[in-house]
Every structure is written in C-alpha cells, then in structure tokens.
Amino acid sequence: MLEVRVDYNRCTGHGLCELEAEDVFEVGSDGVVHLQTDQPAEEHREQIRSAAAVCPTAALTLLE
Incomplete structure (x- = not known):
C-alpha cells in the first residue's frame, strides 16, 4: 500500500x-494540493515518485 x-x-x-x-x-481553489484519494493505487507509484521529485518546495513524501 x-x-x-x-x-x-x-x-x-x-x-x-x-x-x-x-x-x-x-x-484546489485554496491554492494548495489535495489528494484525490487516501490510498493511491499501486499503478500510480512511479507518477507519485515523479511528482515528489519535481515539487519545488519538497512538500510531498511517498512512504513505501
């Protein structure tokens, strides 16, 4: 998971x-990111890694 x-x-x-x-x-309209789901599907792992890597403020963490 x-x-x-x-x-x-x-x-x-x-x-x-x-x-x-x-x-x-x-x-969102509040200007910050929101998760579409609390438990992203395994198929999105690489996309999430890429998202965390390109985040200019290092605001994303993927726990594996």
Missing part, C-alpha cells in the same frame, strides 16, 4: 504534482 503525505506548510500550489499524477493530486 502506498501512503502519500503533503506538507501543507511547504506547498505553494505550483501544480507540478498534478501534472505528473492528475489521478492522485489536485490543486
């Missing part, structure tokens, strides 16, 4: 995570 954590103190809503994994992340 995958677990993704968002550090809301770091997130500034750049939206790069949403571009990498739109089924997992969404930048």
Whole structure:
C-alpha cells in the first residue's frame, strides 16, 4: 500500500504534482494540493515518485 503525505506548510500550489499524477493530486481553489484519494493505487507509484521529485518546495513524501 502506498501512503502519500503533503506538507501543507511547504506547498505553494505550483501544480507540478498534478501534472505528473492528475489521478492522485489536485490543486484546489485554496491554492494548495489535495489528494484525490487516501490510498493511491499501486499503478500510480512511479507518477507519485515523479511528482515528489519535481515539487519545488519538497512538500510531498511517498512512504513505501
């Protein structure tokens, strides 16, 4: 099972995570990212890794 954590103190809503994994992340009207699901499917693992890697504020953590 995958677990993704968002550090809301770091997130500034750049939206790069949403571009990498739109089924997992969404930048809301409040300007920060929200998870589409609490337990992302295994098939999204690489997309989530990519999203965490491109996040300019390092706000995403993937726990494996």
